[in-house]
Amino acid sequence: MNQAIxxxxxxxxxxxxxxxxxxxxxxxxxxTVYINAPKTILTKQLILDFEALVEEYLEEEEPDEHNNIWLNA
Known part of the structure; x- marks a missing residue:
């Protein structure tokens, strides 16, 4: 899909x-993005990893009918 987010x-x-x-x-x-992952110290790297996960997802998929994305880390 390759859309900018x-x-x-x-x-x-x-x-x-x-x-x-x-x-x-x-x-x-x-x-709204929901990522199933354990609670840990929030670092810039963790945020970047989550954002990359969403971008990868959006290459092939779209948000659901409620504009939500549910992922597992």
């Missing part, structure tokens, strides 16, 4: 879902 700086951990959550803008629409 702009990630927001709002990453946080959702304990009730045991996942990291952040938003972005894709083709003018707000998307």
């Amino acid at each position: 702009l990630f927001n700086d709002d990453i946080h951990y959702l304990a009730e879902h045991q996942c990291w959550c952040f938003t972005g803008i894709l083709s003018g629409a707000r998307i």
Whole structure:
């Protein structure tokens, strides 16, 4: 698909879902990304890894009907 995505700086951990959550803008629409991964110290490298995971996903897939992306790290 190769679409540009702009990630927001709002990453946080959702304990009730045991996942990291952040938003972005894709083709003018707000998307929410959920990445199932353990809670750990949030580093710049971890954020970059998550963003790369989303970009890789978007090469072949699209967000669901609610503009959400659910991934496993």
